[in-house]
Amino acid sequence: MDKNHNVDLLGGKLTATLVETGGLVITVVDPKAATIGKATLYPVATDTDGDGNDDYTGLPMADQSVKDRDGKTVTIDTTAVSDTSRIFVTPDVPEPIAVSARKSGKSFTVSVKDPVSDPIIFDWTIIEEK
Secondary structure, three states: OOOOOOOOOOOOOOOOOOOOOOOOOOOOOOOHHHEEEEEEEEEOOOOOOOOOEOOOOOOEEEOOHHOOOOOOEEEOOOOOOOOOOEEEEEEEEOOOOEEEEOOOOOOOEEEEOOOOOOEEEEEEEEOOOO
C-alpha cells in the first residue's frame, strides 16, 4: 500500500465477499476486450444530398457496414463477451432496447423492434457472472 492507500496487485486478482466503494473506475486495457463502451444504433443508410456518402456516418454508401445497416440492430465487437456475461445497455430514449444476441469471445448485438428514424446512442457494460 502506498502513502495514498492505493494497493497495486501487480496484475493480480482481488477476491472478496463484499467490496464497498465510493466510486468505480473501469480502465479499458485492451480495446478488443473492452467491458465498457459507447455505441450508436443508426437508422437505415440514406444519402439525401446525393454525395455518395451516408448522411449519418459520412461513410461511402458502398461501404459494407453502411449497406448492412437495417436500422434495428448494431453489433459491438469485444472478446470480453462470454456465455455467462451480464450485458447492460443504457440508452437515453423511451423505446425498448435489448441485447438480442451474443457470440462468446466475439461480440454482442443490441436491437430495437422497429427501425429507428434517429440515431440512438447508448452506453454498455459487461459484467462477468461466476
